[in-house]
Amino acid sequence: MPKKSYRQAINEAIRQEMARDERVIIMGEDISGGMGAPGEQDAWGGPMGVTKGIMPDFSRDRVLDTPITESAFIGCAAGAAATGLRPVAELMFVDFMGVCFDQIFNQAAKFKYMFGGKAVTPLTIRTMYGAGFRAASQHSQCLYPLFTHIPGLKVALPSNPYEAKGLLTQAIRDDDPVIVFEHKAMYDDEGEVPDEAYTIPFGEANVTREGDDVTIVAFGRMVNFANEAADNLEKAGISCTVVDPRTTSPLDRDTILETTEETGRLVVVDEAHPRCNMASDIVGLVSQEMFGALKAAPQMVTAPHCPVPFSPALEDIYVPGVARIEAAVRQAMGKGH
């Protein structure tokens, strides 16, 4: 299978869906770039070059650069979705949701329910999240738990290039509003990605490792850290199952419960702040559904309850890493490990 970067995988998914369905359009700030400028057109392709090259192939009619006006253009995408287009809007950094959240959670998310089932809102929002980039407090947050909280929204967190393409393609074909979270530290990650279009169904977890001792549930970039921790622990004689739920909404509860039942021990790894995050959500689920099957208290590995610091010295401690996951697994295993 051909190897592609996370960035290429996303670009390819968008192109293939635009070619397949003329109702698919993309929009965002500098999503092509050079709008109205005397120099190079398609100069940016977004800040990370993810959408570069799409505009020349599909024209500015379907690749819309926007002014800096998230409330208007994210809302515009929601309105266009409700009236016949299938927009893919880029919210450059998820931190900017503060500017446009109403259009997402009060408008797009609720149309279907409030209108008695009559609305269909095939809106995709691509957004960048995560720490580790020295991008400081307003450009590094996770925030997917906030979206997960809202009924009517679907939330996907691709952890590798294969998932990036498959989940984004599913998002674009999905008739509900979907937020796809792309981790900014993963755009250059490479992996096998089929050339043809494919979808990854929402609410179906991927089990990346199977083991007997501990189940690690991890999200987004943290899946890669969990895999690494599991490989290290394997050498030390502790075998882990690693579950990548791939979407937080819908959530594959069954796979989480089944794999945790098999091992009896749970570690959840979530890059978000610790309060009301995916880790607390999963631990709550497991505790309620299968308390009796647990051999040890569930462990949560998360970022701390503070904004993302700028200084590399602090940010490196802030981001949950492989060592902390291993420590949590050993904690779950108890004395002697």
Next chain:
Amino acid sequence: MQLSRNDLLAAYRKMRLIREFEDAVHEEFSAGNIPGFVHLYAGEEASGVGICMHLDDRDAIASTHRGHGHCIAKGCDERGMMFEIFGKKDGLCGGKGGSMHIADLSVGMMGANGIVGGGPPLICGAALTAKTLKTGGVAVAFVGDGASNQGTTFESYNLAKVWNLPAVFVVEDNGYAESTASVWSVGGSQAARAAGFGMPCTEVDGHDFFAVWEAAREAIERARNGEGPSMLHVRLNRYYGHFEGDAISYKGEGEIERVKAEKDALMLFRNRVIETSLLDAGDMDAIDREVKERIVQCVTEAKAGASPTEADLLTDVYTSAY
């Protein structure tokens, strides 16, 4: 009011300090010594300095992601700023904020801002404080041409107007928001927008310190006298990329070089004060040398400065024990 010899020397020094600071950050960033994103203000010095010269410690400004120049102009300590940009513990924000969040409330600098359009509402707040507590203070929001399109900015115009707040909105129009040209992104004109909210607007050449200074004097006096908010539309150019690392391919051939050769703010200032015999070249050469040394010293010390440690991670989240 006239600019005294001391005012002119101070204005030139601040502009030179900003230029030297930004050139040094550019070099250090290119050498891989500075983490994260930095957005440089080089080329735009006359705006920040020409405006902030009318402000004192009663007054507040809110800046943008391109904040270093505003910080220096408003009186932030350049050494503390450099430490901050390097992520060091002795930085103005303890290394927690970085380039995009430098702030010093003690000198009325309410922060650079990572959110485009984040500043104008905050400036309404600072203006409301000044009005309510009768401090005589004025609040100034710096807004890029890109930020001028944000809803938060328009809402702030209206709030400032209907509450008759002592606020000034400075639209620093450097022609681009990232790679997007303001001739495309701005519907209507800044002046017409201001008029739509019942605010006066002055258009000013942002390369010309004296023009900025004059226009700002009027706007700030108006606000201070309780006559309400107004706008300055300042046209200028940025010399570096949107952020460090930007290839700037969207600009026209020779665009930056032309501005540097014909309209550089420091060059225009020098020419003007020499022609009118207000200052000698020697006065300014001495400032150039002193400022250069100062910045070299800031960089050297910042590089050698201590980083924050784990004990600092969870401090400053709340005011009370948590």
